[in-house]
Amino acid sequence: xxxxxxxxxxxxxxxxxxxxxxxxxxxxxxxxxxxxxxxxxxxxxxxxxxxxxxxxxxxxxxxxxxxxxxxxxxxxxxxxxxxxxxxxxxxxxxxxxxxxxxxxxxxxxxxxxxxxxxxxxxxxxxxxxxxxxxxxxxxxxxxxxxxxxxxxxxxxxxxxxxxxxxxxxxxxxxxxxxxx
Amino acid sequence: xxxxxxxxxxxxxxxxxxxxxxxxxxxxxxxxxxxxxxxxxxxxxxxxxxxxxxxxxxxxxxxxxxxxxxxxxxxxxxxxxxxxxxxxxxxxxxxxxxxxxxxxxxxxxxxxxxxxxxxxxxxxxxxxxxxxxxxxxxxxxxxxxxxxxxxxxxxxxxxxxxxxxxxxxxx
Ligand SMILES: [Zn+2]
Numbered sequence: 050x051x052x053x054x055x056x057x058x059x060x061x062x063x064x065x066x067x068x069x070x071x072x073x074x075x076x077x078x079x080x081x082x083x084x085x086x087x088x089x090x091x092x093x094x095x096x097x098x099x100x101x102x103x104x105x106x107x108x109x110x111x112x113x114x115x116x117x118x119x120x121x122x123x124x125x126x127x128x129x130x131x132x133x134x135x136x137x138x139x140x141x142x143x144x145x146x147x148x149x150x151x152x153x154x155x156x157x158x159x160x161x162x163x164x165x166x167x168x169x170x171x172x173x174x175x176x177x178x179x180x181x182x183x184x185x186x187x188x189x190x191x192x193x194x195x196x197x198x199x200x201x202x203x204x205x206x207x208x209x210x211x212x213x214x215x216x217x218x219x220x221x222x223x224x225x226x227x228x229x
Numbered sequence: 230x231x232x233x234x235x236x237x238x239x240x241x242x243x244x245x246x247x248x249x250x251x252x253x254x255x256x257x258x259x260x261x262x263x264x265x266x267x268x269x270x271x272x273x274x275x276x277x278x279x280x281x282x283x284x285x286x287x288x289x290x291x292x293x294x295x296x297x298x299x300x301x302x303x304x305x306x307x308x309x310x311x312x313x314x315x316x317x318x319x320x321x322x323x324x325x326x327x328x329x330x331x332x333x334x335x336x337x338x339x340x341x342x343x344x345x346x347x348x349x350x351x352x353x354x355x356x357x358x359x360x361x362x363x364x365x366x367x368x369x370x371x372x373x374x375x376x377x378x379x380x381x382x383x384x385x386x387x388x389x390x391x392x393x394x395x396x397x398x399x400x
Contacts (some may be wrong), residue, residue: 076288082345167282
C-alpha cells in the first residue's frame with residue numbers, strides 16, 4: 050500500500066504527505082460518507098471534518114497498515130452521527146427486520162438494472178437503517194472485509210455477517226414490494 | 230432434504246468470499262445438488278451487482294485545497310506561543326478548579342446559589358457600597374483588581390469548557 054509510507058511521513062510532521070494522503074483516499078472517503086448520508090453536500094462536509102481528525106489524531110494510529118479501517122471508522126462515525134442528527138430518512142425500526150433464514154422467492158430479474166431501476170434501488174437503499182446501510186456500503190462500494198467492517202462499526206464478526214445479510218434481504222424485499 | 234448448508238446468511242457470506250476455506254469448499258459441493266441455494270446465490274449476486282453499479286458523486290477538485298486551508302488556518306492560531314501557553318493554562322485551570330471544588334465544593338455551591346437566588350439584592354448592595362466608597366487611588370486599584378479577577382475567572386471557565394470539549398474527540 051502506498052499509504053503506509055505517507056502515513057509514516059505524516060507522523061513525522063510532513064504536511065505534504067498529508068496532502069498526498071488526502072488526494073489518494075478522498076474518493077474512497079466520499080463514497081463511504083455519501084453511501085451513508087445519501088447527500089453529496091453533507092458527505093463532503095463530513096469528509097472535510099474527517100480529514101481534520103485524521104491530521105490531528107494520526108499519532109494515535111499505531112499500525113499504518115490499518116489506516117484503511119481507521120479512516121473508514123472516522124468517516125463512518127461522523128456520517129452516522131450526522132445522519133442521526135438529521136434523522137431525515139424514514140427508516141425501518143430494527144424489530145421489523147426479517148428473521149434470518151427466510152428466503153428470497155422472487156427472481157433476479159427484479160434487480161436487472163436500467164436507469165429508472167437504478168434510481169429505485171438508490172431510493173430503497175436510503176430507507177435501510179443507517180447501520181445496515183453503512184455495513185452494506187463498506188462491503189459493496191469499498192470492498193471492506195468483514196473483519197475491517199467489524200473494526201469500523203465496533204461489532205463482532207458474526208454480527209457483520211448477519212447485518213450484511215439482513216441489509217441485502219431487506220433491500221430485496223423492499224425492491225420487490227415497490228413493484229419494480 | 231433441507232441441508233444445514235441451506236442458510237442464506239452463509240450464501241451471502243460465500244458471495245463475499247467470507248466463508249472459511251473448508252466451509253466454502255463444502256458449500257460449493259452443496260451448491261451442485263441444491264437448486265434453492267443456487268437460486269439464492271444468483272439473486273444475491275444480482276442485488277450486489279445492482280448496489281455496486283449505483284452512481285456516486287465524484288470529489289470536488291478543490292476539496293484537498295479546502296482541507297489544507299482549514300488546516301493551516303487552525304494551525305497558525307494553535308502554533309502561536311501565546312495560544313500554546315493559554316492552552317496549557319486551560320489544563321492548569323481545570324486542575325485548579327478540580328482541587329478547589331474537592332476542597333470547598335459545598336461552600337462554592339452555596340455561594341453560587343445565594344448569588345443566583347438573591348441576585349438583585351446583591352447587585353443593589355454592591356452598587357450602594359461602591360457609591361459610599363470615596364474615590365481614591367487605593368480604592369481605584371482595588372476595584373480594577375477585582376474586575377481583572379472576575380475577567381480571569383470568566384476566561385478560566387471558557388478554557389475549562391474548551392479543554393473538556395476537546396477531550397470528547399474521537400478515540
Ligand atoms: Zn441449499
